[in-house]
Amino acid sequence: xxxxxxTPKFQVLKTGQSMTLQCAQDMNHNSMYWYRQDPGMGLRxxxxxxSEGTTDKGEVPNGYNVSRLNKREFSLxxxxxxxxxxxxxxxASREGQGSTDTQYFGPGTRLTxx
Amino acid sequence: xxxxEQPSEVTAVEGAxxxxxxxxxxxxxxxxxxxxxxxxxxxxxxxxxxxxxLEETGRFSSFLSRSDSYGYLLLQELQxxxxxxxxxxxxxxxxxxxxxxxxxxxxxx
Numbered sequence: 496x497x498x499x500x501x502t503p504k505f506q507v508l509k510t511g512q513s514m515t516l517q518c519a520q521d522m523n524h525n526s527m528y529w530y531r532q533d534p535g536m537g538l539r540x541x542x543x544x545x546s547e548g549t550t551d552k553g554e555v556p557n558g559y560n561v562s563r564l565n566k567r568e569f570s571l572x573x574x575x576x577x578x579x580x581x582x583x584x585x586x587a588s589r590e591g592q593g594s595t596d597t598q599y600f601g602p603g604t605r606l607t608x609x
Numbered sequence: 610x611x612x613x614e615q616p617s618e619v620t621a622v623e624g625a626x627x628x629x630x631x632x633x634x635x636x637x638x639x640x641x642x643x644x645x646x647x648x649x650x651x652x653x654x655x656x657x658x659x660x661x662x663l664e665e666t667g668r669f670s671s672f673l674s675r676s677d678s679y680g681y682l683l684l685q686e687l688q689x690x691x692x693x694x695x696x697x698x699x700x701x702x703x704x705x706x707x708x709x710x711x712x713x714x715x716x717x718x
Binding site for chain 2: 597600
């Protein structure tokens with residue numbers, strides 16, 4: 496039982512390049528989330544998926560797209576990376592449908608955009 | 610909208626008790642959670658309050674007063690390994706959770 500896994504762990508991009516961050520969970524959770532965390536700040540919600548087949552915008556969705564491929568996998572895509580997207584990206588999953596149920600986080604992807 | 614406020618840093622001595630406060634603003638309340646994050650690590654869940662009062666989990670306790678829009682995390686018998694960032698998080702309804710900016714706790718020997 497690996498919990499929530501993310502790939503890659505580190506990535507450096509040039510401005511304008513695209514990439515997809517991968518996330519998978521093996522806990523059979525319904526909802527999944529993508530957050531970004533900038534230095535000295537809390538987590539900000541980018542997109543979430545309440546269940547397989549649905550996705551919704553969070554607080555800071557601009558410049559990102561997501562795909563809920565199946566119940567296990569939820570990917571985040573940067574179509575044209577910008578330096579402002581330099582951040583640590585965390586994927587999370589949650590079993591229940593309440594906004595206060597425990598979230599389980601992956602180890603994060605550290606992204607630098609030059 | 611929703612917002613949370615917590616101190617940016619707190620310093621305490623090993624073996625002591627420390628309290629990390631969190632005040633919030635929200636139109637609809639769905640509970641207050643606390644998460645711990647060590648440097649370079651992922652956030653991990655600590656505690657949750659849906660109703661007023663104290664919730665205890667080992668050395669960690671969390672308190673909520675909905676009338677004051679206020680909560681706190683209490684850490685007892687501080688250990689060096691408790692040096693980390695602590696985030697309060699507000700259930701924002703639906704599937705969303707809003708996180709505070711975090712409080713960095715330094716535990717000194």
